[in-house]
Amino acid sequence: MPVLPKYMKLNLDRRIIFILMAIAVIFPLVFKLGLPNKVTPEVKNLFGQMESLNDTSVVLISFDFEASSFPEVQPLANAILMHCFSNNLKVIGISLLAEGTALGEKVLKENAAKYNKVYGKDYVFLGFRPQVTATILALGEDFHKVFPEDYYGGSTADLELTKNIKNYKDISLIISVTDGDIPFSWINYAVARYNKDLAVLATAVMATSFYPFLNSGQIKGLVNGLKGAAEYEILLKKPGMGARGMDAQSMAHLLIVLLVILGNIGYWMERRKK
Amino acid sequence: MDLGTLIAAILTLFIFSFLYKDNPFYKFAEYLLVGISVGYFIVISIKTTVVPKLIFPVFREGDLLCLIPGILGFFMFLRFFPKLAWLSRISMALIIGAGAGVSIPAMMQAQIFAQMKASMGSYASINNIIVALAVITTLSYFFFSREHKGALGTSAKIGVFFMMLFFGATFGYTVMSRVTLLIGRAQFLLGDFLGIIK
Amino acid sequence: MRRQIPIVVCFVFGIFMLAQFFVSHPLLTRGYQNVLDWMQIIFVFALLVGALSFLILHLDKISKQQKEWGYNLVALAGLAAMVFLGFFKGIQKDSPFLWVFDNLQVPMQSTMFSLLAFFVASAAYRGFRARNFQSVVLLVAGVLIILGRVPLGEMLHSKIPESATWILNVPSMAARRGILIGIGLGSIATSLRIIVGIERTYLGKG
Numbered sequence: 001m002p003v004l005p006k007y008m009k010l011n012l013d014r015r016i017i018f019i020l021m022a023i024a025v026i027f028p029l030v031f032k033l034g035l036p037n038k039v040t041p042e043v044k045n046l047f048g049q050m051e052s053l054n055d056t057s058v059v060l061i062s063f064d065f066e067a068s069s070f071p072e073v074q075p076l077a078n079a080i081l082m083h084c085f086s087n088n089l090k091v092i093g094i095s096l097l098a099e100g101t102a103l104g105e106k107v108l109k110e111n112a113a114k115y116n117k118v119y120g121k122d123y124v125f126l127g128f129r130p131q132v133t134a135t136i137l138a139l140g141e142d143f144h145k146v147f148p149e150d151y152y153g154g155s156t157a158d159l160e161l162t163k164n165i166k167n168y169k170d171i172s173l174i175i176s177v178t179d180g181d182i183p184f185s186w187i188n189y190a191v192a193r194y195n196k197d198l199a200v201l202a203t204a205v206m207a208t209s210f211y212p213f214l215n216s217g218q219i220k221g222l223v224n225g226l227k228g229a230a231e232y233e234i235l236l237k238k239p240g241m242g243a244r245g246m247d248a249q250s251m252a253h254l255l256i257v258l259l260v261i262l263g264n265i266g267y268w269m270e271r272r273k274k
Numbered sequence: 275m276d277l278g279t280l281i282a283a284i285l286t287l288f289i290f291s292f293l294y295k296d297n298p299f300y301k302f303a304e305y306l307l308v309g310i311s312v313g314y315f316i317v318i319s320i321k322t323t324v325v326p327k328l329i330f331p332v333f334r335e336g337d338l339l340c341l342i343p344g345i346l347g348f349f350m351f352l353r354f355f356p357k358l359a360w361l362s363r364i365s366m367a368l369i370i371g372a373g374a375g376v377s378i379p380a381m382m383q384a385q386i387f388a389q390m391k392a393s394m395g396s397y398a399s400i401n402n403i404i405v406a407l408a409v410i411t412t413l414s415y416f417f418f419s420r421e422h423k424g425a426l427g428t429s430a431k432i433g434v435f436f437m438m439l440f441f442g443a444t445f446g447y448t449v450m451s452r453v454t455l456l457i458g459r460a461q462f463l464l465g466d467f468l469g470i471i472k
Numbered sequence: 473m474r475r476q477i478p479i480v481v482c483f484v485f486g487i488f489m490l491a492q493f494f495v496s497h498p499l500l501t502r503g504y505q506n507v508l509d510w511m512q513i514i515f516v517f518a519l520l521v522g523a524l525s526f527l528i529l530h531l532d533k534i535s536k537q538q539k540e541w542g543y544n545l546v547a548l549a550g551l552a553a554m555v556f557l558g559f560f561k562g563i564q565k566d567s568p569f570l571w572v573f574d575n576l577q578v579p580m581q582s583t584m585f586s587l588l589a590f591f592v593a594s595a596a597y598r599g600f601r602a603r604n605f606q607s608v609v610l611l612v613a614g615v616l617i618i619l620g621r622v623p624l625g626e627m628l629h630s631k632i633p634e635s636a637t638w639i640l641n642v643p644s645m646a647a648r649r650g651i652l653i654g655i656g657l658g659s660i661a662t663s664l665r666i667i668v669g670i671e672r673t674y675l676g677k678g
Contacts, residue, residue: 012597017590017593018593018594020593021456021590021593022460022590025457025589026464029457029460029471030471035623035624036623037623038626066581067578068581069455070578070581070582071461071586072451098314099577103578106565106574127322128319129323130512130516131511131512131515133376133377133511134372134512134515135508137376141504141505145509149330151322187384188384189376191384192380192383192384193383193493203451203454204448204450204451204454205447205450205452208440208443208444208447208645211641211644212392212646215392215405215641218388224447225447225450225454225621226457227621227622244461245458246622248453248460249453249454249457249622250622250623252589253450253619256453259597260596260600263596263598263599263601264601267602277575278574281575282575282578285579285580285583286579289583289584289587293590301540301543302543306546306549306550307577308526308547308550309546309552309554310553310554310572310576311577312523312526312554313553314554314569314577316520316551316554316558317555317559317569318563321563323512324513324516324517327512327513340513343509343510343513343514344513346510346514346517347513347517350514350517350520350521351517353521354524360474360478363474363475363477364478364481365514366674367478367481367482367485368481368482368514369518371483371486371489371667372486372488373511374482374662374666375486375488375489376489378490378660378663379490379493381659382656385655386657389652389656390653401641405646408647409646409649409650409653412647412649413653433647433650434606435609436647438607438610439610439613439644440643442610442611443640445610445613445617446613446615446616446617446618446636449596453589455582455586456589458586459586
């Protein structure tokens with residue numbers, strides 16, 4: 001029976017694996033590999049739907065994420081906001097999670113500034129509301145009752161963009177940028193009850209949960225993870241945070257697959273030995 | 275480099291130090307994070323919800339109906355006083371009862387009828403047959419009223435096979451998410467902090 | 473009375489919110505809108521109760537000078553600083569409150585979660601074993617998604633991303649659908665039990 005090399009033994013110090021992981025991520029960031037990225041039909045589909053909206057369309061973007069996943073959702077949020085503003089769509093930003101409030105405001109303002117958009121006319125930010133179910137249902141009844149004021153204390157009845165918004169009928173598309181299961185509530189309440197179109201921009205970890213709704217047509221578009229953001233950037237012809245990270249993502253994935261293979265070889269050889 | 279980037283980088287390294295082993299720097303960052311998060315939450319909740327939805331309507335507009343949720347909300351704090359703690363149950367009961375009431379038709383429409391309808395398409399394509407088979411067998415796995423023997427047992431076993439594909443796919447995507455977060459932090463340290471990458 | 477009143481409240485509001493879905497009347501709609509508004513307000517207090525218990529817990533540890541109480545002091549200092557900055561200096565862009573959020577909370581929180589990338593790598597090496605048929609299925613699906621959703625997969629073989637897309641859109645989607653329908657049925661049953669007062673765990677003891 002062959003003697004197992006040390007790297008195949010299962011008691012390998014985990015800190016060696018940690019160092020390998022750090023190298024797999026850092027190396028491609030410093031020395032760019034330029035691996036080609038292909039656009040998937042799901043991303044093309046949402047992009048096409050966004051293109052079909054016109055400059056009278058109002059898009060409600062809900063920043064349903066927390067600070068913990070910001071590096072993953074920021075490229076997604078940037079991509080969709082760039083698309084909205086470059087096509088002169090009107091954007092209303094809200095958040096159903098407290099931490100998404102400050103982060104949502106940040107990305108919204110940054111992207112609006114890139115396109116010289118005017119607050120109150122081209123976009124507004126309304127801030128946070130707790131109790132997801134009640135908020136989503138209430139927005140379908142009386143928008144101003146849910147958000148009497150914007151994030152900065154201005155009356156939503158006075159802002160040019162929001163003064164005529166009564167409920168979901170005045171919104172063309174809802175987009176939930178999320179790291180959790182809040183889109184389930186958007187589907188259960190805004191889509192099912194008010195027949196509203198919804199698109200989901202999710203972290204990869206949540207993606208598999210939304211495929212049944214994409215298949216059933218309950219959500220109109222699904223873009224997920226850094227890869228989704230990178231694909232959207234290709235369609236926008238504006239390579240950004242998503243594209244920059246794809247080489248590192250590829251290398252780290254390769255390392256993990258190699259670790260799975262090595263671990264399994266070690267496991268099978270030890271089993272045969274026994 | 276500005277002060278904010280320097281502090282963010284130091285705290286990032288404090289947390290990464292946990293990879294070597296648990297240590298006081300990591301613990302310092304951990305407790306600081308928890309404290310700041312709770313402080314942030316208190317401010318955002320009060321300033322963007324309690325003030326515009328409760329304080330202003332009651333005191334500026336004299337909308338006394340808003341006193342009802344205000345009082346019920348106050349009841350929540352009575353949990354800290356054993357003799358009056360039961361009053362907080364009334365507030366909880368309202369939220370849970372109303373939530374249960376709205377969820378029944380919503381679940382029925384969005385998660386049962388719509389999903390079942392989507393599984394009953396044309397069976398001319400092999401994929402549609404696989405979808406129907408996977409939905410039925412997965413559901414049969416959760417049928418606990420009878421022992422998983424015979425036809426039900428076989429169906430449940432096929433269901434497990436499809437669920438393993440789902441769990442595997444979810445694992446793959448979980449890896450992707452976690453790596454992305456690490457890339458984000460590496461980009462910050464190498465770019466904003468050290469200026470090695472753009 | 474301590475249990476009956478909440479059960480009655482739960483029943484009344486549960487039935488009311490269920491009924492308004494089927495019956496349309498202006499009075500009912502107004503009541504429905506008010507209840508939705510109340511839910512938001514009450515819920516935020518429920519969350520603030522959590523924040524208050526956090527404060528009490530840490531104050532208690534500090535007052536008793538329990539082991540490593542200095543860290544509890546750090547947590548309270550962070551909380552106090554945010555509350556002070558938020559209420560006295562505002563929460564608008566470029567405020568000190570958001571400066572702390574951007575430069576302390578966001579980097580620390582995302583770093584905390586990025587640690588998982590290292591642990592996932594370690595777990596992939598140690599725990600992701602092809603022990604039986606089921607684990608082989610799980611492993612193959614996992615590896616195909618890991619490779620198929622990055623540009624590298626396309627470079628290795630064009631069938632890898634194709635297989636990943638197929639798994640996501642057909643068997644994995646369908647299994648998730650089965651689970652969703654199961655959860656939906658379970659949720660409806662639980663909701664009904666809550667409304668009629670059979671399920672009372674939310675009341676706690678006493």
